[in-house]
Amino acid sequence: xxxxxxxxxxxxxxxxxxxxxxxxxxxxxxxxxxxxxxxxxxxxxxxxxxxxxxxxxxxxxxxxxxxxxxxxxxxxxxxxxxxxxxxxxxxxxxxxxxxxxxxxxxxxxxxxxxxxxxxxxxxxxxxxxxxxxxxxxxxxxxxxxxxxxxxxxxxxxxxxxxxxxxxxxxxxxxxxxxxxxxxxxxxxxxxxxxxxxxxxxxxxxxxxxxxxxxxx
Amino acid sequence: xxxxxxxxxxxxxxxxxxxxxxxxxxxxxxxxxxxxxxxxxxxxxxxxxxxxxxxxxxxxxxxxxxxxxxxxxxxxxxxxxxxxxxxxxxxxxxxxxxxxxxxxxxxxxxxxxxxxxxxxxxxxxxxxxxxxxxxxxxxxxxxxxxxxxxxxxxxxxxxxxxxxxxxxxxxxxxxxxxxxxxxxxxxxxxxxxxxxxxxxxxxxxxxxxxxxxxxxxxxxxxxxxxxxxxxxxxxxxxxxxxxxxxxxxxxxxxxxxxxxxxxxxxxxxxxxxxxxxxxxxxxxxxxxxxxxxxxxxxxxxxxxxxxxxxxxxxxxxxxxxxxxxxxxxxxxxxxxxxxxxxxxxxxxxxxxxxxxxxxxxxxxxxxxxxxxxxxxxxxxxxxxxxxxxxxxxxxxxxxxxxxxxxxxxxxxxxxxxxxxxx
Numbered sequence: 001x002x003x004x005x006x007x008x009x010x011x012x013x014x015x016x017x018x019x020x021x022x023x024x025x026x027x028x029x030x031x032x033x034x035x036x037x038x039x040x041x042x043x044x045x046x047x048x049x050x051x052x053x054x055x056x057x058x059x060x061x062x063x064x065x066x067x068x069x070x071x072x073x074x075x076x077x078x079x080x081x082x083x084x085x086x087x088x089x090x091x092x093x094x095x096x097x098x099x100x101x102x103x104x105x106x107x108x109x110x111x112x113x114x115x116x117x118x119x120x121x122x123x124x125x126x127x128x129x130x131x132x133x134x135x136x137x138x139x140x141x142x143x144x145x146x147x148x149x150x151x152x153x154x155x156x157x158x159x160x161x162x163x164x165x166x167x168x169x170x171x172x173x174x175x176x177x178x179x180x181x182x183x184x185x186x187x188x189x190x191x192x193x194x195x196x197x198x199x200x201x202x203x204x205x206x207x208x209x210x211x212x213x214x215x216x
Numbered sequence: 217x218x219x220x221x222x223x224x225x226x227x228x229x230x231x232x233x234x235x236x237x238x239x240x241x242x243x244x245x246x247x248x249x250x251x252x253x254x255x256x257x258x259x260x261x262x263x264x265x266x267x268x269x270x271x272x273x274x275x276x277x278x279x280x281x282x283x284x285x286x287x288x289x290x291x292x293x294x295x296x297x298x299x300x301x302x303x304x305x306x307x308x309x310x311x312x313x314x315x316x317x318x319x320x321x322x323x324x325x326x327x328x329x330x331x332x333x334x335x336x337x338x339x340x341x342x343x344x345x346x347x348x349x350x351x352x353x354x355x356x357x358x359x360x361x362x363x364x365x366x367x368x369x370x371x372x373x374x375x376x377x378x379x380x381x382x383x384x385x386x387x388x389x390x391x392x393x394x395x396x397x398x399x400x401x402x403x404x405x406x407x408x409x410x411x412x413x414x415x416x417x418x419x420x421x422x423x424x425x426x427x428x429x430x431x432x433x434x435x436x437x438x439x440x441x442x443x444x445x446x447x448x449x450x451x452x453x454x455x456x457x458x459x460x461x462x463x464x465x466x467x468x469x470x471x472x473x474x475x476x477x478x479x480x481x482x483x484x485x486x487x488x489x490x491x492x493x494x495x496x497x498x499x500x501x502x503x504x505x506x507x508x509x510x511x512x513x514x515x516x517x518x519x520x521x522x523x524x525x526x527x528x529x530x531x532x533x534x535x536x537x538x539x540x541x542x543x544x545x546x547x548x549x550x551x552x553x554x555x556x557x558x559x560x561x562x563x564x565x566x567x568x569x570x571x572x573x574x575x576x577x578x579x580x581x582x583x584x585x586x587x588x589x590x591x592x593x594x595x596x597x598x599x600x601x602x603x604x605x606x607x608x609x610x611x612x613x614x615x616x617x618x619x620x621x622x623x624x625x626x627x628x629x630x631x632x633x634x635x636x637x638x
Contacts, residue, residue: 040239044240045232048232048234048239061235065242158220160223
């Protein structure tokens, strides 16, 4: 390896030249189903990370598998004007995550309570810097557990799925204005939690305001 | 830092990697079922309609397998060797695409700045390797790792604070519970041949490695250990590699366990490597083979007999490929040498290009690949834009396993312990 530059920036480089964009792949897959595997190779790792962050590894594997199965079955309905299939895939995944809401929230609560992140626990010994051990992480987790589902989905599609607001709107099937307002409420709630020195003390008051947020 | 960034940090603790082979398999099953029976289903609600059909007997795309490696493995074993069972064959000529990739890559990287001598670097790597009963005779990674280390390391093990990331208790390295991460060779009694002649028993040995055929399916349930490791290393010409002198978990580690060509290859050695691709290849393929290991996990269908148990005469071209992969994986390589190594890859017989490679971290890149046997291949993955080295890995296209290593960050910092600004 050479260049002392930070290599992380190029981590998302994709080589799409030969296969075309996602829409082209999906269109071809309608005649030649095997083409759909290209989509899997392109997006599965990041999708897996998004789902794993929300649900933990065990459930994530099933959800990712099912996401691609659903997508494959629905490929005829894909709007080919959308070159990037991520909003579609993340939308499906987010929907499936919704079936596991209780276990998702349980994980956030566990992190908030113990400071040990159940999602990364198995790797933790190998990870040098464990952000989740920080007070910030436990506060974030506490806030995530309390957010209304619609706000949490919008927030996490952006923060963990790396979608833009517009893409998150496509994923959730709501107007972009709705995503904006959910995001702004969610971020406000997070800021209040983070700003608070003692999250447990803040529990009662903040819970109330967060819970008043919209629900999807 | 905004809330979104804080959240992203939390997300980034989860390694980016390929989903389990199961996920891809179920998609492939649906795909092949579909191509027979047609009828992409309705767009009915998502719920319920998707049940994977029975597993298809054939695969439409090769399954991607994880590989091995990481600092842990680099430390452990100094990664890999491409030992090939079938000696013999007539070496194929290098492919045109490999030569052209080599040319482009060499031209691109030779313009880079060299690492300053003495400079500290913040290094972050992703690694992935198999754990569980997946090797011949159900030998698991937990057993392989200590073997590799004990047999390769001619130096005393460091004090109790080893450079390994501490494995979890349920993790792959049972030896971690002892104070030394490296069992002394004499203590590896359960590996009969580890302390005998050479690191690995020959194929004809009656040791545990030889019984592979008894466990043809033993990989089916293998899982992978994967993770990210962060450490600091200094570009010191007197040292063997960037895993020889580094900071991990707040402690300065200085180890020399990187036995290669009879001793560690230092950065100074690298600077004296022959300058032309041909002499470089001659030199690399002539290196001692004892330090290369390929504790490769083969899949049930690979039909490959490659494994730890088989250390046969390597094809010089494949051996040179492995040597280059290993150098890139573990050393600070100055741009001029990197360019030469790329050119050498382009000249090596048998090298092909995989334009859609995925490294251990799940990133896309372009790779030089060297097929071994039975769907197993080595990959040196480069960034498809600037041709920087991204990672080195072993893949098994037919089975569930392999190993690898990917460089996530390599950033100069003022002192060990300093983190670069995000």
